[in-house]
Amino acid sequence: MSGFIPKPYKKEPIAIRIDVEKLELIERLARKYDTNRSEFINRCIDFAIENMTDRDEDV
Numbered sequence: 001m002s003g004f005i006p007k008p009y010k011k012e013p014i015a016i017r018i019d020v021e022k023l024e025l026i027e028r029l030a031r032k033y034d035t036n037r038s039e040f041i042n043r044c045i046d047f048a049i050e051n052m053t054d055r056d057e058d059v
Contacts, residue, residue, distance in 0.1 A: 011042075 018026075030040035
């Protein structure tokens with residue numbers, strides 16, 4: 001294990017409220033894509049931000 005280099009954790013834990021039905025769908029989709037709920041949500045957020053047509057206009 002001499003090549004192991006720990007990387008800093010760069011994600012901030014947050015809490016959100018979400019509909020039960022939506023959470024169930026997120027969990028099913030995360031399993032389908034073989035990832036965990038947090039990573040799936042992060043990927044969805046990344047996709048949404050990258051595909052916003054006006055993302056640079058208001059920032």
